[in-house]
Amino acid sequence: xxSVGLHLPTLSVQEGDNSIINCAYSNSASDYFIWYKQExxxxxQFIIDIRSNMDKRQGQRVTVLLNKTVKHLSLxxxxxxxxxxxxxxxxxxxxxxxxxxxxxxxxxxxxxP
Amino acid sequence: NAGVxxxxxxxVRRRGQEARLRCSPMKGHSHVYWYRQLPEEGLKFMVYLxxxxxxxxxxxxxxxxxxxxxxxxxxxxxxxxVVRGDSAAYFCASSPEQxxxxxxxxxxxxxxxxxx
Numbered sequence: 660x661x662s663v664g665l666h667l668p669t670l671s672v673q674e675g676d677n678s679i680i681n682c683a684y685s686n687s688a689s690d691y692f693i694w695y696k697q698e699x700x701x702x703x704q705f706i707i708d709i710r711s712n713m714d715k716r717q718g719q720r721v722t723v724l725l726n727k728t729v730k731h732l733s734l735x736x737x738x739x740x741x742x743x744x745x746x747x748x749x750x751x752x753x754x755x756x757x758x759x760x761x762x763x764x765x766x767x768x769x770x771x772p
Numbered sequence: 773n774a775g776v777x778x779x780x781x782x783x784v785r786r787r788g789q790e791a792r793l794r795c796s797p798m799k800g801h802s803h804v805y806w807y808r809q810l811p812e813e814g815l816k817f818m819v820y821l822x823x824x825x826x827x828x829x830x831x832x833x834x835x836x837x838x839x840x841x842x843x844x845x846x847x848x849x850x851x852x853x854v855v856r857g858d859s860a861a862y863f864c865a866s867s868p869e870q871x872x873x874x875x876x877x878x879x880x881x882x883x884x885x886x887x888x
Contacts, residue, residue: 705878748814750815758867760815760877761817
C-alpha cells in the first residue's frame with residue numbers, strides 16, 4: 660500500500676546545530692504535506708506545511724523542502740534548541756484528500772545541551 | 773480560545789469491557805477526526821465526522837468500533853468488548869471546515885487506552 664516513511668528513526672544533535680529530518684512519500688497524488696512535532700504525552704503540534712506547487716517554504720527557524728521528482732520531504736531546524744527535542748512526523752493528505760492525513764512513523768530528535 | 777479537549781487522558785479497561793473516549797473540538801470547529809497511534813508508530817486515520825454525520829469511516833474497524841458527533845455535546849469514540857490490541861493512544865483533531873485554507877487539523881492531547 661502507499662505510505663509515508665522516514666529514513667532516520669532517531670537523530671541526535673548538539674544545541675545550536677542545524678537539524679535535518681527527512682521523509683519519503685509514495686503517493687504521487689498527494690498535494691499537501693505537513694510537519695508535526697509531538698512531545699511526550701501530547702498531541703501532534705503543527706509546525707509547517709507546504710503545497711505541491713512549491714518546493715520550499717520557510718517559517719521561524721524551520722524550512723520545509725519538497726522534491727516531487729524523488730518524492731522527498733525534509734524539515735530543517737536552524738539553531739536547534741533543547742525545546743526542539745520531540746518526535747517529528749511528516750504527513751500527507753492521502754491522494755489529494757481534503758481531510759485524510761497519512762502519517763509517517765516519526766523521527767525522534769534529541770538535542771544535547 | 774481553548775484547544776481541542778479530550779477525556780479521559782488515561783483509560784484502563786479489562787478485556788471485554790467498553791471504552792468511551794470523548795472529544796470536544798475547538799470553539800467554532802464543526803469537523804472532527806479520530807486517529808489511533810500505536811507505540812512508536814505514526815497516527816492512523818480512523819474516522820471523519822461532521823455534526824450528526826459520519827463522512828468517512830474507512831479507517832475504523834468494522835466491528836466493535838463506532839463514532840458519533842451529536843448536535844450537542846462532544847464527539848464519542850466507542851470501543852466495545854475491548855481486546856489487548858486496542859491498547860493505543862487515540863487522538864482527536866478538529867478543523868473549522870473541510871478544505872480550509874491550510875487543511876489544518878488541530879490535535880487534542882489524546883486518550884491513552886490500556887487494556888489489561
